[in-house]
Amino acid sequence: MRAQRPSRARRLRRGRLVNGPRVLVTGGSGFVGSKVVPLLRSSGVRVRVLAHQWSPTAGPRFEVVKGDLTDPATLRGICRDVDRVLHLASYVGKDEERSVAVNVDGTRHLVAEALRAGVDGLVQLSTAAVYGNGPFRRAVEGTVNPRPVSSTSRNRLAGERFVLRAGGVVLRPYLVYGRGDRWVMPALLRMVRALRSGLPDGGSALLSLTEVGSLATTFARMALGSPSRRVTGVLHACPPRPVSLGELVGAAHRQLGFPLTQGDQPFERAKRELIAAGCDSHLLDLFAVDHWFDATRLRAGYGCAPDVGLPAGLAAHAAWYRDQLF
Template sequence: MNGPRVLVTGGSGFVGGKVVPLLRSAGVRVRVLAHRWAPTAGPRFEVVEGDLTDPGTLRGICRGVDCVLHLASYIGKDEEQSVAVNVDGTRHLVVEARRAGVDGLVQLSTAAVYGNGPFRGTIEGAVKPRPVSSTSRNRLAGERFVLGAGGVVLRPYLVYGRGDRWVMPALLRMVRALRSGLPDGGSALLSLTEVRDLATTFARMALCSPSQRVTGVLHACPPRPVSLRELVGVAHRHLGFPLAAGSQSFNRARRELISAGCDDHLLDLFGVDHWFDATRLRAAYSCAPGTGLPAGLAAHAAWYREQLS
């Protein structure tokens, strides 16, 4: 199977590191933009050194490419670096893609661009993004270049699995601090996407024909949300997390987090409804993340236990 020629940015990252092997196993000709990472090139696998923040290093990177999977992003507190990668870097890449005539452009973003919520069964376009962090603001700003070029932006909410350095560690910090119980009994409904599901979705989108491609924003979430109470229970069974029993008010939980020295923004992420509808993605590509939380977390339990110990 020849398949399309695909350029991947962020090929060594949390999601990209799972996408690249899927593409290679499908026989796709893969070109990876490498920055501070030098994988070994091989048959139908090309490595090109470059830096999204330096447009001169990107010249010609999209030449001969049918689809670009833009999976690279900066998630950190350095505002200058965040703008350089998430905003300007995306712009530089899109300029190169348009110069090369690439008509398949897919970007990984985040549903965190919508802000604190609550969101319950929210479809694309139903609410205006109101990001509360600089990272989310800059990732949203970068989206406009992809969308302006007729590309598609995928927005998962919380992504977990092997390589996750944030979601489950943050949940563990929160449940350890909430000694009086979960906010509102853990009733908040959350969209959690397993990383291999998300990688498979990107690979499927790269492999589709131009006539199958859609444009715009798509949510990349399972059909069923999970409650915070269920999330904590599954993490307790598979990862050994404390089982936060009981219920307390949202405001009391916030005070308890602060007194424990934790970032109270964790409550806004885990304790408020963030449930996003992905019907449009499933309809457009006959696929979408769908692995249930118990099976998904069980598959990554050994890695999480080793990392969190």
Template sequence: MNRPRVLVTGATGFVGGAVLPLLRSAGAHVRVLAHRRSVAPGSYAEVVDGDLTDPATLRGVCRDVDTVLHLASYIGKEEERCVAVNVEGTRHLVEEAERAGVAKFVQLSTAAVYGNGPLRELREGGVEPRPVSPTSRSRLRGEQFVLRAGGAVLRPYLVYGTGDRWVLPALLRVVRALRSGLPERGAAMLSLTEVGDLAASLAHMAVSTPPRRAAGVFHACPSRPVSLRELVVGAHRHLGFTLVAGDQSFESARGELVRAGCDAHLLDLFGIDHWFVATRLATVVGRAPETGLSTGLAAHAAWYREQLPLL
């Protein structure tokens, strides 16, 4: 049996770092698209240089590849950069994959494309996406090129674990600011995905899922959501976060965040229901993320305790 040949973008990123060892363990021939960050060639089968924003540099990168695993994205508030990387960059890569006859294209996106919510027990196709940030708007637009080409798009919500520079650092800012209590008793239900679990789903889809089944949108979240209060208690127990006591209204909490100099949008992320159902991923791929919060936080506690003071 021939080894599956996989081109990976975003290999040096948060999720990419967890995916690559799994691809190697599965016997895949891994070709890494490198841009700016140095990549040690000995760590992978192949390293090729290329820039998603410059289609001329992508010529030939998909040659002799079975699957493109597109993990690269720009996360930030610069609209122009978001469009250049997440929209046009994805378009350029899809076009190059089609030119090379790649059988399967798998993209990592985000459930943030659905907007602020509330979203409860949401299945794929349950509502129209209504993204509110430059990042999520551009990632939704980029998805369309993948879907039109018959590829797969995986949408986790909040992803945590070793390498996380966004989710739990943001939660830390929130709990430090909310001195009067969590909004609405911390009852918001959230889908949190441990990075290793997400990586396993991506690797399985890239290597083992037939192309005809690796198509469409897939939520990539555990079956059981956690409440904001459960998340705060878990972060306190495993990572030493402040344990927020008391209760206040959503608007009161928003005002407290703003007075503390925090982005009020963080309350939309953590304080409103964002609960997604991943039945389709479990059915089609044969697995969906299932690591519980306590287990996941414990597994990554040492990294967080070392890194959070530096973030």
């Protein structure tokens, strides 16, 4: 059963929402969160950040609260006087115990605090990787059953259910790239270096690629605004146009200096070539199989969604990638 929420009128009398919402952010030092927090701060609203090890300097309308998602005692009162919660924290790694503690139990603890405080808006960052290997072509929410293939994806999917049961929103981007990316472009670089005989199926796979700044802007707008009608549940967070693997490799070659893999080879031969080069064949499941997700529902419900195209997105982060990858 959900906790009883104070009425909007009562909350207004307590001084909330008069000057905009008060927003709590978890994962404020992470890949996405580190871009969201400055956007919120520049908007002039009150921001509270849950900090585990990160220690940003507090300031006017910016509060830092020490706490740990895995320790519910440290979260007591974290959502008091908060209107919106952006849950951007997650664990991505091979430690199964840590993954469960953060992605499942940590989300459960946070949602319990949000319900106790009567928070109206709860938005969680998840991933379209929970759907599994595909192919997915213009997939719409609710039409594909999640079949996660990794421990991290299974636990992130398990954590989503607490947010959904509380009437919140779960955003699922697919591949997110940009400054701070330690997964997507490094993995692509490993793959193109190994595929000397050409791209699988000519690089025809269609992918939803989301630039991190555009994703951060979407979260900030969702926290600061109100949809014309209440939209909850799972929403895809991807640009309207997918990018083919061939386009991605070509753009990475031009802007980041990646090797240019030319030619064409069957998928199974490419898999053997990857394995022979010492690479994980799962790279093909990520990049060489259709993963195109439709985000119409997010745009219609909130009037915003990631919209930066690949050329502009890579150009914005090219210097950082070149410095980190080579």
